[in-house]
Amino acid sequence: MNTIQNLIREVLLQLGNSTEAQYYLDHYQKARQVKFAVVKVGGNVINAQLQQLVQSLSLLTHLGLTPIVLHGAGPQIDAEIAKQQLPVNKLDGLRVTDDKTIEIIQPVIQKVHQQLLDALAEVDINTKSIFNSVFSCDYLDKEKYGFVGSIKQVNLELINQAIKNKQVPVISCLGMTDNGQVVNINADTAIRQLVWESKPAKVIFVTPTGGLLDQNDQLISAVQLSLQYDDLMQQPWLHSGMKLKIQQIYQLLKPMPRKLSVSITSATQLAKELFTHKGKGTFLSMGEHINHHNTLGTAVKLQLSSLLESTFGKKLKPDFYETLDFKSLLISESGQAAALISTGHNGKAYLSKFAVTPVAQGQGLGKAIWQQMLNAYPQIYWRSRADNQINSWYYKQADCSHKKGSWIVFSCGMNLQDSMSCMDKGAHYEDSWLERKYA
Numbered sequence: 001m002n003t004i005q006n007l008i009r010e011v012l013l014q015l016g017n018s019t020e021a022q023y024y025l026d027h028y029q030k031a032r033q034v035k036f037a038v039v040k041v042g043g044n045v046i047n048a049q050l051q052q053l054v055q056s057l058s059l060l061t062h063l064g065l066t067p068i069v070l071h072g073a074g075p076q077i078d079a080e081i082a083k084q085q086l087p088v089n090k091l092d093g094l095r096v097t098d099d100k101t102i103e104i105i106q107p108v109i110q111k112v113h114q115q116l117l118d119a120l121a122e123v124d125i126n127t128k129s130i131f132n133s134v135f136s137c138d139y140l141d142k143e144k145y146g147f148v149g150s151i152k153q154v155n156l157e158l159i160n161q162a163i164k165n166k167q168v169p170v171i172s173c174l175g176m177t178d179n180g181q182v183v184n185i186n187a188d189t190a191i192r193q194l195v196w197e198s199k200p201a202k203v204i205f206v207t208p209t210g211g212l213l214d215q216n217d218q219l220i221s222a223v224q225l226s227l228q229y230d231d232l233m234q235q236p237w238l239h240s241g242m243k244l245k246i247q248q249i250y251q252l253l254k255p256m257p258r259k260l261s262v263s264i265t266s267a268t269q270l271a272k273e274l275f276t277h278k279g280k281g282t283f284l285s286m287g288e289h290i291n292h293h294n295t296l297g298t299a300v301k302l303q304l305s306s307l308l309e310s311t312f313g314k315k316l317k318p319d320f321y322e323t324l325d326f327k328s329l330l331i332s333e334s335g336q337a338a339a340l341i342s343t344g345h346n347g348k349a350y351l352s353k354f355a356v357t358p359v360a361q362g363q364g365l366g367k368a369i370w371q372q373m374l375n376a377y378p379q380i381y382w383r384s385r386a387d388n389q390i391n392s393w394y395y396k397q398a399d400c401s402h403k404k405g406s407w408i409v410f411s412c413g414m415n416l417q418d419s420m421s422c423m424d425k426g427a428h429y430e431d432s433w434l435e436r437k438y439a
Contacts, residue, residue, distance in 0.1 A: 024274060024275045024276075028065055028201060028202070028274075036060070036065040036066055036067060036200065036201055036202065037060075037065070037067045037068070037200050037201060037202040037203065037204050038067070038068045038070060038191060038194055038195050038198060038200045038202075038203050038204070039057070039067045039068065039069050039070070039204045039206060040070050040071075040072075040187065040191045040203075040204070040205050040206065041053060041069060041070070041071045041072070041116070041206045042071075042072050042074065042075075042187075042206070042207060042208075043071070043072045043073040043074045043075045043076050043077075043112060044074070044075050044207075044208055045206050045207065045208060045267055046071060046073075046076075046112055046115060046116055047075060047076070048208060049208070049266070049267040049268070050115070050116070050119050050267075051119065052266075052267035052268045053119075053206060053267035053270075054116075054119045054120050054122070054123050054125070055123060056267055056268070056270040056271060057069070057120065057123075057125060057168065057270075058120075058123040058124070058125055059271055060270075060271075060274075061125050061168055066163050066166065066167075066168055067168060067204070068159060068163075068168075068169050068171065068194070068198065068200065069116070069168060069169065069170045069171065070171045070172075070173065070187070070190060070191055070194060071112065071113065071116055071170065071171070071172060071173070072173055072187040073108055073109045073112040073113075073172075073173075074187070076108050076109075076111070076112050077095075077104070077105055077108050077109070080104050080108050081101070081104060084104065086100065086101070086104075089101075091144070091145065093186070093244065094140075094145055094148055094186055095148070095184060095186075096144075096145055096146055096148070097145065097146040097147040097148050097183070097184045098146045098147070099146075099147075101146065101147075101184075102146070102147040102182065102183075102184065105174075105184055106174070106182060109172050109173070109174060110131065110172075112172075113129065113131060113170065113172050116170060117129055117170055120168065120170070125168055126165075126166060126167045126168065127167055127168045127169075127170050128158070128161075128162035128165070128167040128168065128169050128170065129170055130158050130159065130162070130169055130170065130171045130172075131171075131172050131174065132172060132174035132175060132176050132182055133155065133158065133176065134154060134155050134156075134158065134159065134171050134175070134194070135149065135151045135153075135154060135155075135174070135175030135176070135185055135190060135193070136151070136152055136153040136154075136155060136175065136176065136177075136178070137149030137150055137151055137152060137175035137176065137177055137183050137185065138150050138152050138177065139177065139183065147181065147182070147183045147184055148183060148184050148185070148186070149175040149177070149183030149184065149185045151175060151185065151189065151190070151193045154193050154194055154196075154197035154198070156197060156198060159171075159198065171194070173185045173186070173187045173190045175190075188244075188245070188248040191203070191252070192248065192251065192252045195252055195256070195260075196252075196255070196256070199256075200260075201260075202260075202261065202263070202274070203252070203260065203261070203262040203263070204262070204263050204265065204270065204273075204274075205245070205249075205262060205263070205264045205265075206265065206266065206267055206270065207264055207265075207266065208266065209242075209264075209266070210264070210265055210266030210268075210269055210280070210281055211264045211265060211266075211281040211282035212238075212242060212246065212264060212282040212284075213242075214237065215235070215236075215237035219281070219282065220282050221278065221279060221282065221283065221362070221364070222279075222282065222283040222284075222285075222362065222363055222364025222367070223246075223282060223283070223284045223285075223364060224285060224286070224287030224288075224363075224364050224365070224367075224368045225249075225250050225253060225284060225285065225286050225287060226286045226287040227287055227368050227371065227372075228368075229246075229250050232246060233246075233247075245264075246284075249262050249284055253284070253285065253286050254286065256286075258285065258286050258287070258288065260285070261283060261284060261285040261363075262283075262284045262285070263279070263281050263282070263283055263284070264281050264282045264284070265279075265280060265281025265282075266280075266281065269281060276362070278358075278361070278362055279362050283362060283363055283364065285363060285364075287364070287365075287368055288332045288333040288334055288365060288368075289332075289333045290330055290331070290332055290333070290368060290369055290372050291330070291331050291332075291333065292328060292329070292330055292372075292376070293328060293329040293330075293331065294328050295326075296321065296326055296329065300329065300331070301321060303331070303335045304329065304331065304338055304340065306335070307331075307335055307336070307337075307338055307355050307357070308338075308353055308355050310357075311355040311356070311357060312355065312433070314433040314434065315433065315434045316432060316433060316434070317432055317433065317434055320432050324340075324342050324352065325342045325343040325344075326340075326342055326343075327341040327342050327343050327349060327350075328341045328376070329341070330369050330372055330373055330376075331369075332360065332365050332368075332369065334360070334365075336356070336357040336359060336360035336365060337355065337356040337357065337360040337365040337366050337368075337369050338353070338354070338355050338356075338369065339351060339353070339354050339369050339370070339373045340352045340353040340354075341373070341376075341377060341380075344381060344422060344425070344426070345381075345421060345422045345425040345426070346418065346421065346422070348379055348380070348381060348414070348418065348422050349377035349379065349380040349381075350380070350381055350382065350422075350426065351373070351380055351381070351382035352382075352432075353432075354366075354370075354382065356369075370397065374412070374413075378412075378413040379412070379413040379414050379418075380411070380412055380413065381409065381410060381411040381412070381414070381419070381422040381423060381426055382394075382409070382410055382426070383407050383408065383409040383410070383426045383427065383429070384407070384408050384410070385406060385407065385408075386403060386406050386407065386408050388408075391408060394408070394410050395410075397410070397412060398410035398411060398412050399411060399412050399413065399414070399419065400412075400414075400416070400419045400420075400423065401423075402420070402423040402424070402427070404423075404424075404427035405427065407426075407427050409422075409423040409424075409426040409427050410423075411423055
């Protein structure tokens, strides 16, 4: 295809929803930063999914979204060390790199580096090889770790020039000391420093698993680290390499602007993760601040009404707020997710409205607001139209549910008597929309 427009059409066809894909394409292309994304690729992906990886990177580059690619070669190095019958010596999570090991590491990484460059060239991606000249290093602790580098400076000139020339920079996890000694760098340390210095619009980890998996090996679609990090670290199913990765992502994002996010995805699903609301991987961010209002001022009402009416595609009744026995409002900083609480039957909290835009769903904002709501109101009930598409999710959040007519009423945290009483009342509340759909 000869034009960006034709490539965009191809992407939209592949993803199945032109509106979603165009939204994200516009978002990425309008990013103020010069750089679109830093993409970290492990050696295991290069071993097993190289063709899928380069096809995904080709799609991005032809859309005008030039990634900075940082690759590792861990499995390849381990295999070569085993082949030479040498011990794999790791300390504090770092590969101890003596004279013999650094001699092995350099040609192995060079081979992997060239393998990636050749594969990218085969799909007509113009690349810039930056093998060991991005990271200026001191020794981390030469006596303890050997030739392991501590990054003191990230040299962005070569990267910036490559992007200016519409080349994809391909970088290895090697650095150099002031006296010209090549040193090994921990891949997660390398990407952290690279992101902090280059300030990309997006960070992508390409892994074989395609995301963070829970105890049932189900993909976790989104994580708001400011709210969920401590709890995640206590989970027995999160361990080893993935636990370390989440810790490192947390450290990477913590000092950065909150709009920066990390996606963990697979080589085959990279486009779906970037260009659809639901994604196809795990979206990690520090998360938005959630504001808790105990009064409804004019500006907040306007913001809430806009969210509710755009999300549900309906107009609220003119007297909606006047007839609402308002208790509190939880609303995200961006105004893309909200939970409106009123005083219900016998003083119990009633979830009058719960609205989350599709974009916010993909970022985990709805779950974050829901958890804060339950922390504030552990006893609560709500209702939903019987044909509402998110009822399956509501069932998982509720202790009890009751279908009455066209409504399903749910409750959480109450004893059975209170629950049945509240649900019976809830089924008879008046609709709040000018025309019915969901309420």
